[in-house]
Amino acid sequence: MCGRPHVGGRRGEAARKMAGKFRKEKERSPETDNSLNRLGGSKDTMQNSDNKRARLLPSAALDVLGNDLLLRCASYLDADGLAQLGRTSARFGIPQAGQKRSLANEAARQRFRESATDEERCRLPKYDDESDVGLSRALEQLRRPLCFDELVGDGFSPQEHPGIVTCTDAAGWSTAVSGHAMRGGRHSAEFAITIDERNIPVVSLGIMRPVSLTDGILEAEWKGNVNPACVS
Structure with missing residues (x-):
């Protein structure tokens, strides 16, 4: 019959007590305490280094x-x-x-x-x-693709696409202005105009100097009827 080796009798009990005492003394030995102190000192040093790095200014x-x-x-x-x-x-x-x-x-x-x-x-x-x-x-x-950056006048519906305007009132003049400024060289632009045969508007295309028509002062002077071509 095979089994695990064991220590029996009084000798076995004495051996177990000695082993337990040795483990307790080893846990409280000076070598163990010194090792913990050394580890604690290293931890403090690492924390001090981290604090120095944290205080480093972005400009530096x-x-x-x-x-x-x-x-x-x-x-x-x-x-x-x-x-x-x-x-x-x-x-x-x-x-x-x-x-x-x-x-x-x-x-x-x-x-x-x-x-x-x-x-x-x-x-x-x-x-x-x-x-x-x-x-x-x-x-x-x-x-960038050309678009209408300013809509001035009472004849436009809310803009659904930056490159498309819809005229809903042909009684007065309304103006759609692109913010693109031509400095030099050759420039070109294409316009697709869809007209309702029941209400044919007058469409004028032109070029004007870079100026805002919605800065408050001009908008008040236009009074909803905006036609820069008549003053440019």
């Missing part, structure tokens, strides 16, 4: 990064993002020593130089007082 973190890396990070932003970045951080918004442009403007300049086609360059001559971020925003707007 940017100082250790080179301009090339910062420009690469900024290149993922659009024109509005670059403008916001320049307003938020002086490192990006103010030219540093020895630099002609801020990092935000430099990122916009490099993007325009690398992505703009010859035709787009002809259409977007840069103004003397225009920033590179502003020119990059103009390039983004040039690439």
Whole structure:
């Protein structure tokens, strides 16, 4: 018959007591206490290091990064993002020593130089007082589909699509204006006009200088009957 080995009798009981006493002394031994103290000291050191890292200011973190890396990070932003970045951080918004442009403007300049086609360059001559971020925003707007940004007058129904207007009242003049500004080069636009034979409106297409017709003053003067062609 096979079985598990065991210790019986008084000798077995004495051996069990000695083993239990040895385990208790080992748990309270100086070596164990010193090990716990050493671990506790390491934990405090790690916490102090974490606190130092937590107190590191964001501006100090940017100082250790080179301009090339910062420009690469900024290149993922659009024109509005670059403008916001320049307003938020002086490192990006103010030219540093020895630099002609801020990092935000430099990122916009490099993007325009690398992505703009010859035709787009002809259409977007840069103004003397225009920033590179502003020119990059103009390039983004040039690439978007044309739409009617302002509806003035009493003859339009609520706009369901930015590129479509519906005239519901032909008694007076109403005007739909695009916010696209033509700087240079050749521009073209197509208009599809659908007319109800029962109520044929008069449609005029034209070009006007960049001006807002909904700034409050002009809208009050038009009194719901808007026809810029008669004063342009």
